[in-house]
């Protein structure tokens with residue numbers, strides 16, 4: 037018997053040692069999809085106060101008898117409390133850190149667990165409703181949901197503490213996941229049958245990182261507008277502010293970067309992109325459904341009228357065109373080395389969300405992240421220097437040649453670089469592929485902070501590795517005109533998450549999913565029917581008009 041066991045162990049080890057796409061594929065193709073089985077609590081919710089797990093303190097349990105959401109219990113607590121380095125005078129020199137969380141556990145449970153990855157730089161326990169990009173809520177659908185602050189309070193000041201950086205990057209997920217599953221087992225008498233991980237923006241980044249690091253813990257990953265090279269993107273934003281400053285009007289002795297392009301200027305560019313690219317997909321409908329073909333055809337110098345005077349209307353100056361071309365070509369060093377990828381020319385440039393990322397976030401959000409969280413060593417002047425740091429005023433602030441390499445640097449205190457702790461260690465997702473997990477990624481073409489081009493480049497690399505088998509486990513959906521996570525002149529409502537669950541549990545491949553405009557989005561053009569529908573196509577397919585009602589998705593085919 038002992039001999040048989042060791043032979044089995046041997047076979048097992050050999051099977052995992054073989055790094056061969058074919059062998060792994062044969063392994064997971066034989067896995068039959070199974071559906072989650074619903075459950076109900078087997079203990080009183082108050083007994084969760086006694087939940088015992090290493091490093092974990094439960095502070096509160098509350099029964100929500102239902103209203104907007106189905107009846108559920110809320111469990112609040114924290115893990116791994118410790119003292120770390122703060123950022124005086126804003127936070128104490130010795131700051132208390134812990135991974136705060138809340139879980140919401142429905143009384144009528146669908147047997148599934150949902151990790152809600154939050155946006156921004158985390159730092160708050162957002163209610164665990166499991167809000168899903170495109171519409172809907174996981175809690176409402178009967179999932180148990182966890183949400184966390186990933187180990188720190190608000191603001192970028194936690195970046196002074198190395199462990200807090202690591203917890204934010206990936207380690208909070210590693211700590212919370214087995215705890216959450218154990219609590220679920222405690223409450224319902226069984227572990228979740230299926231586990232899902234989802235988020236947009238930084239939450240999309242968390243999802244890509246988790247799909248790379250913790251593929252064995254989850255069956256399906258749903259990544260929206262993923263900033264999986266977030267430190268690079270944040271640097272690109274600060275660098276962008278410096279570009280806009282070169283053509284801005286001055287207020288109180290400093291450039292006001294929002295003056296570089298008026299809303300009319302960006303609408304002019306949007307209209308010019310539409311004039312060149314709208315018809316490529318077979319119908320002039322205010323949507324550029326084939327954005328990559330558009331990039332080869334659009335030329336800002338040729339397609340937008342030029343004028344000498346910035347106050348003249350319906351035109352841009354050469355200087356404005358030059359800045360916008362630099363922004364779209366991607367941030368680079370003085371010697372022309374790329375710092376982040378390029379951006380697509382897109383009609384969504386007219387959205388307020390585009391302006392927010394370019395002119396507001398670039399001087400209010402990104403500096404703290406770049407200087408305190410992502411740089412080694414951290415640069416406190418990113419906070420204390422304010423706008424002067426962003427503009428590198430008199431050489432006292434961010435210098436791309438000197439400071440961009442700090443996202444790859446380490447020292448004795450900060451032993452892991454931000455481009456390591458913030459990014460997926462394996463972009464080819466070999467562990468996910470080997471176990472037959474599923475990953476759906478979506479990204480809007482007019483996202484101004486995380487470029488859809490970065491996500492397309494990633495998917496192309498994945499396709500070069502796995503070829504036709506790529507679509508067995510990873511799908512990319514490009515959302516025409518959509519800004520960062522939602523908004524813009526776009527059909528940004530869709531049920532890609534449901535498609536992921538059906539893919540994981542029923543084996544239904546998500547080739548085409550229907551999208552429609554959000555009735556509350558003021559940026560949807562007034563000449564679109566409120567009942568417009570469009571197919572979202574699994575990349576590289578794009579929707580092509582076949583004739584018929586141009587407001588209806590049945591008039592399009594993914595080709």
Ligand SMILES: [Ca+2]
Pocket residue numbers: 313314315316317318319320321322323324325
């Ligand atoms: Ca079109």
